[in-house]
Amino acid sequence: MQSDSLQLIEVYSTFTGPQNKLGSVVKAHSISRLDEVLRSPFTESYSLLVVGGEVSPLNLLQWLQKNRDHFRNRLKVIYGYEFLSKSEIVLLSETDLVFKVLSLEQPVETWKDAWFEAVQSFSDHSSTENIMGKVRSQNKVLNELNENLEKIIEQRTHHLEVSKKEIEIKNKETRDLIKFIKSLSNVDAFEDLLLILRHELLRYHKVESPLLIYSLYPHSYRCISFQGPQIIDRQVDAEMIVPALDKPSQLRETLADILARPIAPLLCVSIKRQEHSGYFIFEHNMDPAEQQHFLGVLDRKIESLTVAFDRLALKWKAHQISRQWSLTFDSLLDPIVIIDPQFKVIRSNKSFSNTTRKFCYQSFAGREQMCVGCPVPQALMQKEGYTGKVTRGAQMFEVHAYPIRLNPDEESQHMIVHYTDVTQATKLQGQIIQSEKMAALGLLAGNIAHELNNPLTGIKSLAQILISEVGDKHVSFSDLGEIEQAAFRSEQVIRNLLDFSSLHEPKKEVISLREVVQKTLPFLKTTMRYHSTAIELEESDDYIDVEPQLLQQVIFNLVNNACQAMGETGKLTLSSTINRDIIEFRVTDTGPGVPVEIREAIFSAFFTTKEEGQGTGLGLSMSRSIVEKFGGRLFLDETVTQGSEFVIRLPLVRKP
């Protein structure tokens, strides 16, 4: 477009400014036209002047040099050099007169950049000091930034170190906790639990050794405490401790009572279960903050403590239950054994055997094959309980075998075999028969005695008559005397026999003990024939109020026992002593004495050490009840170590 006129190209949006009209373009084709532009208002503001046509770049430069002052402090860019190419312009800045060649075809963005570059270079050049200042201030900023950076690095490093330490502490705590848990897992008793806890809390100087109060079954409380290095586990009265555990204010006082010492302020941590409970109690002198911290520490440990405590409690209970069962099993006096179908012992109680051998018959009876009469095969076959009888030495047992299934899945059946010692019962049955025989014999003896009395009376009377008839000069006189004497002795024996067999109604009478003894001795002549006998009876009045026949029986029993105990040789002593209003009659032998373990048993009914047929076992028990009936006592003098000495102690009475 060939035109002299100024052409304004508004590029508002491109050259932004407050009024959107700051930038304008003037196109001039001649120098004269440029001079005209200089006078135009456009030059008052930054403008882009595009020149083309006759104005060569050189001309333009010269012109710009010439009008330099006019352009100072303003921008003037400016050349469109048409002849180079109609679409190119040259940008130049008045300060350094740098040309930049831009194509008109190029996008507006490129123009904008070039514009700002030009503006920038213009401002820079227009104030070097300003630039220097900027440089300095930028340096300063840079320094500050540097310093800040260093500080930041320093802080970061510090933080890193701190967190590293924290991690270490955490690690250590974790390790400690693991160690604590490990040590707790090996604990076998409540005491150990407390020991470990004490060790764990050693560094808390304001906390004393811990206490543990625990209850494993209702109404039973125990308290474990330290007394110096010692651990004391004591039973605590439930009625005393239970209300205190519910009321912390009361606990301190109660504990002081239990431990019999003053108690510091307490912290208490409890583990409560349905069946068991535990209370860890700490005496301390910490302030509230320290307490808070301490409770925090405890809190981390309490879970492991609880687990260990529960484990111990359950273990104790399991142990207790199994102990109760085995105690019950073992304390049964009847032998009991559990066997498999091959008679192999699975389990047996103490009464069963004191040897542990493979098969039940080996352990129980020392046999090498099944006991005769054993009910086990029958019980196995019929799959139900069965009873039999077996012997072991002199003992007779009733044996009950019951099939049981130890394991629900198990095919084979085990047997529980229960033995009842029926030796005594069998023996007693024999003894009852024996005593019935004796009673019959007593009756018979009475009849015989009466039958004998008739001829004896005749013999004696006739002898007396003959003696008087023949006179003492006759050869037969002394023989007849012998006959009379023999008849008299026989008569005595019979009279005593009648008395003794109690066919007469026994009546209490006041009688001399001496007399009773002397009446009894004739019956014991046969028994005492092998033994030397000493009789040392009190000479003074020894009257007692008794049924003489019964007392005779007692004396007979004691002497009979003494002689049987001594066997073929020995010394029997019958003695009596009076002490004020008491008389003691003693039967002493030089036999083996009564073993300590049976000293009480000998006075019970049916106890006997004699073989069947030799004794009924009623002797001492009946004797004792007879003496007691007379207000006296019958006992074994336990101070006697050689042989044995039985004592009848009776109250003395006045002479009739």
Next chain:
Amino acid sequence: MKILIVDDEALIRMSLARVFKSLGDEVIIAEDGIDGEKKWLQMQPDIVVLDVLMPGLSGPQLIERVQSQTKAKIVLISAYAADYDVASIKQLGADLFIAKPFDNIFSVAAQIKQLVTEK
């Protein structure tokens, strides 16, 4: 004095008879109750010495049968002394009871004869 002795034990009959004879009495002997009853009624003794337990007829039974026909003093002898006392003896119709065995035959004889001489 006429004395009847009724006892099944020969030695007792013998000894009593002998002691009474030696004292000058007339002695009649019977070996059991039946024989005793016959001799008692026939001879009418002054004293009858009678055993309690005898085969056939016991002493008390015999007394019962002859009681109304005799004036004799009656002496019962027995080994079962505990069964008797003065009252029961009187009730049986006897005058005296002597327990067997005798301590001394002479004192027994004297005691028996006293029953008659005392009168």
